[in-house]
Amino acid sequence: MPDLHVLFLTERWPPDRGGMSQSCDRIVRGLRQRGVEVDVAVFSRRHTREAVETMERGRLLVSPADEDPGHAIQRLWNLLAIGCDLPSLSHVVAFGGLLPVLAAPAFAAWIERPLVTLLRGNDFDTGWFSPRRGDALRDAVARSACVCTVSRDHHRKLARLVPSARIVRVPNGIDAEQWRLTDADRGAARAWRERTVAPARRVLGLFGDLKQKKGAASFLEVLRESGDGSRVHLLIVGDAEPGFRAELESANDEIAHTFVAPVDRWQLLPYYEACDLVVIPSLYDGLPNVLLEAGALGVPAVASTAGGLDDLVTDGENAFAFAPGDRHGCRRAISRAVDAPAAELRAMGERMRARVESEFTARAEAEGYVHVLTTSLLAPGALTSSAAPAPSTRIGVGAREMDR
DSSP states (O other), rough: OOOOOOEEEOOOTSOOOOOHHHHHHHHHHHHHHTOOEEEEEESSSSSSSSSEETTTTTTEEEEEOOSSHHHHHHHHHHHHHSOOOOOOOEEEEEEEEEHHHHHHHHHHHHTOOOOEEEEOOHHHHTTGGGGGTHHHHHHHHHHHHEEEEHHHHHHHHHHHTTTTOOEEEEEOOOOTTOOOHHHHHHHHOOOOHHHHOTTTTTTEEEEEEEEEGHHHHHHHHHHHOOOOGGGGEEEEEEEEEEHHHHHHHHHHTTEEEEEEOOOOOOGHHHHHHHHHHHEEOSOHHHHHHHHHHHTTTTTEEEEOGGGGGGGTOOOOOOOOOOOTOOOOHHHHHEEEEEESSSHHHHHHHHHHHHHHHHHHHHHHHHHOOOHHHHHHTTTTTOGGGSSSSSOOOEEEEEEEEEEO
């Protein structure tokens, strides 16, 4: 494997919560464990001043995000010139979001290195059509030596829009060996159900940031119409958009529910264990970490087949599935889930666990990105070592120049 030293641009990084931050951290750790040096450059809304921290196999460079994207990008470029060994880089990677997608093509061109763009669900589902982000995203795709998607659906759609692009699917993964329940988690789950859930009710869990795309408000409407609301207890852990909250308040006397504010990822374990099924009724999506987290614990799903969900859920095998936006299909899935014997749900959960552990591992995800980085050095238009400028070439960096 050639020496790989990646500049990884992102807007989401721990301690930020949410799937983007979690995925970014997991990918970076996976690359570093495989010998890749990764400098993570964060456009941060938490910081007002620049900062550089040396880490094992790379650096963390934090630059304030700004309402003016151009100002924020120029500040980060200046920081990179001081805190990052630009000539040693092999790639520039854009990890979704507006600012990375805007900045990475320019940075890659300025240091003459291949650009790799990692598209997450929102980047394609909404970003492609956004008057604000669409042009930047299309430019990044056109300039990339490789574009990575997390789902077959996005791979297919992007390939038809940009036939000349090199597109590789690298699904999200999970380290199932680390993501395990303790006896304390199981005890907490049992105690919560005993305190909170009426006998014979099925606990349906909705987790994460329930934005409009997640279809939670529509799911709740269908649940109320289905006549099965009195047979379930909803466990909602995370944030929810106003439409869902309003619908839930209006259903207060019809559907038993518990709302839990966002918690640290590891604190989710007993809540997953308390569920009979997780509910992911997305209208469009990438490959949600929630599905992998629940699946790795043996919890089956009531889920749409939007985006990357379709790569994992199989109706009747490990989930009760329906087409995105299909209210009648959703109603049938709810009724089947509520009627299913407990033994059937356990068997479905074990099949879900087996599928996650065999096909959606953090190891496979990291190795997929190492393969992308290695092969993108040889992609048409990418700068290879044989085509690199002579040592005397100088690269302009802000107000100074760096010899390479």
